[in-house]
Amino acid sequence: MINRTFLGMATLSLLLLSGCGQPVPGMGSGSGNVYDTDTVSIDESGSGSSAYNSSSDGFQSLYFDFDSYTITGGMESTIAKDAAVAQRSGTRKIRIEGNCDEFGTDEYNYALGLKRAKAVKDALRMQGVPASRMVMISYGESNPACSAATDACYAQNRRVDLRLAK
Amino acid sequence: MDATLTIEKDVEQRARIGLEDGSAIPSEKLFHLLLSDLKISGHFLVDETRYEGSFEGALLDPALKSQEYVLKYTMSQSRGTKLSIKLIRASDSTQLFKKSYAIASTAKMPFLVHKAVYDINKALKYPDIGWINRYVVFSRYTTPRHSEIVLADYTFTYQKAIIRGGLNLFPKWADARQRSFYYTSYRGLMPTLYRLNIYTGAKSKIASSEGMMVCSDVSRDGKKLLLTMAPTGQPDIYELDLTTGTKSRVTRFNGIDVNGKYVDDESRMVFVSNRLGYANIFKKDIHGSAVSQVVYHGRNNNAVDAYGSKIVYASRESSSAFGNNTFNLYLTSTDDTSTRPLTTTGSNQFPRFSSDGTVVLYIKQSDSGSSIGYINLQSKQSILFPLGTSKIQAIDW
Numbered sequence: 001m002i003n004r005t006f007l008g009m010a011t012l013s014l015l016l017l018s019g020c021g022q023p024v025p026g027m028g029s030g031s032g033n034v035y036d037t038d039t040v041s042i043d044e045s046g047s048g049s050s051a052y053n054s055s056s057d058g059f060q061s062l063y064f065d066f067d068s069y070t071i072t073g074g075m076e077s078t079i080a081k082d083a084a085v086a087q088r089s090g091t092r093k094i095r096i097e098g099n100c101d102e103f104g105t106d107e108y109n110y111a112l113g114l115k116r117a118k119a120v121k122d123a124l125r126m127q128g129v130p131a132s133r134m135v136m137i138s139y140g141e142s143n144p145a146c147s148a149a150t151d152a153c154y155a156q157n158r159r160v161d162l163r164l165a166k
Numbered sequence: 167m168d169a170t171l172t173i174e175k176d177v178e179q180r181a182r183i184g185l186e187d188g189s190a191i192p193s194e195k196l197f198h199l200l201l202s203d204l205k206i207s208g209h210f211l212v213d214e215t216r217y218e219g220s221f222e223g224a225l226l227d228p229a230l231k232s233q234e235y236v237l238k239y240t241m242s243q244s245r246g247t248k249l250s251i252k253l254i255r256a257s258d259s260t261q262l263f264k265k266s267y268a269i270a271s272t273a274k275m276p277f278l279v280h281k282a283v284y285d286i287n288k289a290l291k292y293p294d295i296g297w298i299n300r301y302v303v304f305s306r307y308t309t310p311r312h313s314e315i316v317l318a319d320y321t322f323t324y325q326k327a328i329i330r331g332g333l334n335l336f337p338k339w340a341d342a343r344q345r346s347f348y349y350t351s352y353r354g355l356m357p358t359l360y361r362l363n364i365y366t367g368a369k370s371k372i373a374s375s376e377g378m379m380v381c382s383d384v385s386r387d388g389k390k391l392l393l394t395m396a397p398t399g400q401p402d403i404y405e406l407d408l409t410t411g412t413k414s415r416v417t418r419f420n421g422i423d424v425n426g427k428y429v430d431d432e433s434r435m436v437f438v439s440n441r442l443g444y445a446n447i448f449k450k451d452i453h454g455s456a457v458s459q460v461v462y463h464g465r466n467n468n469a470v471d472a473y474g475s476k477i478v479y480a481s482r483e484s485s486s487a488f489g490n491n492t493f494n495l496y497l498t499s500t501d502d503t504s505t506r507p508l509t510t511t512g513s514n515q516f517p518r519f520s521s522d523g524t525v526v527l528y529i530k531q532s533d534s535g536s537s538i539g540y541i542n543l544q545s546k547q548s549i550l551f552p553l554g555t556s557k558i559q560a561i562d563w
Contacts, residue, residue, distance in 0.1 A: 039317060040367035045331030053310055105469045105480065105515055106336065106560045107380050107394055107424040108438055108445055111401035114377040115422060118399045135355060136377045136399055142333060143311045165355065
C-alpha cells in the first residue's frame with residue numbers, strides 16, 4: 001500500500017532544487033521560503049516471510065563453527081537423515097536457508113550464510129538429492145533462533161534450516 | 167601497507183561563534199542541532215552556552231562580544247516550522263547574512279536547521295558542506311526475518327520508516343540527488359533488487375539471484391552497479407551495466423567476495439574477501455584478473471567504503487570470537503600512502519564516506535547502546551548521536 005502525500009508545492013520545489021549546489025531532501029530554497037515534498041510510505045506487513053527459525057517438514061538443522069562453512073564429520077548423520085526426508089518428499093522443492101550469529105557485518109554475514117547453505121546443498125547432492133530440487137537463500141543474521149548473549153545461544157544461530165518450499 | 171599512528175597538530179583556524187535564541191519558546195533541541203551542525207562542519211569553534219535575547223536588531227549579549235560571529239535565530243512550530251537566522255559580526259554588530267525558512271512539517275525541522283547552517287557556511291565562503299543536508303537511509307531489524315527501511319537526517323533526529331514490514335535490506339542511494347534507492351526484497355523465492363523512487367513510490371525490478379543479492383555500489387553517473395550475487399550459488403561480485411542490461415562477473419573465487427566499491431576512476435574496485443582465510447580488503451581492476459591485498463594488519467577486516475582514491479575500513483583488533491570486540495576504523499588510499507586510524511577505542515563499524523569524501527559516518531557500539539558517529543577528516547572533529555537499541559542492518563548516506 002502506497003500512501004502518497006504531497007505537501008506544499010512539489011513541482012516548484014523541484015525547480016528550485018535544481019539551482020542548489022547540494023539539494024536538501026524534499027526541499028527547495030528560493031528567496032527564503034522552503035517547500036517540502038513528502039516521501040512515500042510503503043507497508044509490506046502482509047507480505048513478510050513466516051518467522052521460521054528452525055527446520056520443518058521432518059528436516060533437521062545443521063550447526064556450524066564460528067565463521068565456518070565446513071561440513072564436519074559430526075554432521076554426517078544429520079545430512080543422511082535430511083537426504084532421506086528429501087527422497088521421501090517426491091519432487092517438491094527444498095529450501096535451504098543459511099543463517100549466522102550477530103558477529104560480522106552486513107554483506108559478509110549474508111555471504112557466510114549462503115556458503116553454509118551451499119555446503120549443505122552439496123552434501124545432500126552427494127547423497128543423491130537432485131540439485132534442481134534445492135533452492136538456497138541466506139538470511140544472514142536476520143533470523144536468530146536465540147537472542148541471549150551467550151556462546152551456547154550464538155551457536156544456535158550459526159545454522160542451516162531446511163524445509164519444503166511453499 | 168601497515169597502519170601507522172600519525173599525531174597531527176590541531177591547527178586552530180576555525181571561526182569562533184556564539185548562539186543567541188530569540189524564540190518566544192526557546193528550544194533546547196534546536197540549540198543542540200545548531201551546535202552539532204556548526205561543530206561537525208569543521209569551520210567553527212562554537213561557544214556551548216545557550217544565550218537568549220531579542221531576535222530583532224543587532225544588539226548582542228555582552229558575553230558574546232568576544233566571539234567573531236553571533237548567530238541569532240528564532241523558531242516557531244505552531245503551524246509547521248518557521249526558522250529565521252541572522253549572522254552578525256560581533257566586533258561591530260554588522261549583519262552579514264539573514265534568511266527565513268519555512269516547512270509544513272514539524273518533524274522535518276532538523277533539515278531546516280541543517281540548511282540554515284549550510285547557508286551560513288556558504289555565506290562565509292567556507293568549503294562546501296552539502297553532505298549536511300543529505301538523507302541517511304538505513305535498514306534495521308524489527309523482529310526475526312523482519313526489518314524496516316528508514317530515512318533520517320544525519321543526526322537521526324528526524325526518522326521516517328519508508329518501507330515497513332517484510333524483510334527488506336541493503337538500501338543504497340541510486341542517484342546523487344537521492345530521489346531513488348536500491349534495496350533487496352525477500353518477498354519472493356529469491357532475493358530481488360528493486361529501485362524505489364522515494365517521492366512517487368515508483369518501483370522497478372533490477373535483478374534477482376538465488377542465495378543473496380546486494381547492491382554494494384553505484385557508479386558516479388548512476389549507470390553501473392557493483393552487485394554481490396550468487397547465480398550459481400557462489401557469492402561473487404558482478405558489475406551490472408544498467409544501460410545495456412549486461413552483467414559481467416568481476417571476481418571468481420571459491421570463497422567469499424563481497425562489498426565491491428568503485429575506486430579511482432571507477433575502472434578498479436576494492437572489496438572484502440576471505441581468500442587468505444579471514445576477511446580482508448583487496449583491490450582489482452574491474453576487467454582484469456590480478457588481485458592485490460590492500461591491508462596488512464588486523465584479525466578481520468570485513469567492511470570497506472571508498473571515495474576516489476580514499477579507502478575507509480573496519481578492522482577487528484581483539485581476538486575474542488564473541489562479545490565486545492574492538493573494531494576500529496582506518497583511512498588509507500589506493501596510491502600506497504600512509505594509513506591512519508580514525509578511531510582508537512570501542513566497536514566502530516559500517517564506515518561510509520560523505521558525498522564529497524570529507525566526512526566518515528560510522529556506527530559505534532557500546533554497553534549503553536549504539537550511536538551514529540561522524541568524523542570530519544579535515545578538521546579531525548567527531549560527533550556522536552544516540553541510536554538507542556535498534557540493530558542497524560545496513561546504512562548509506
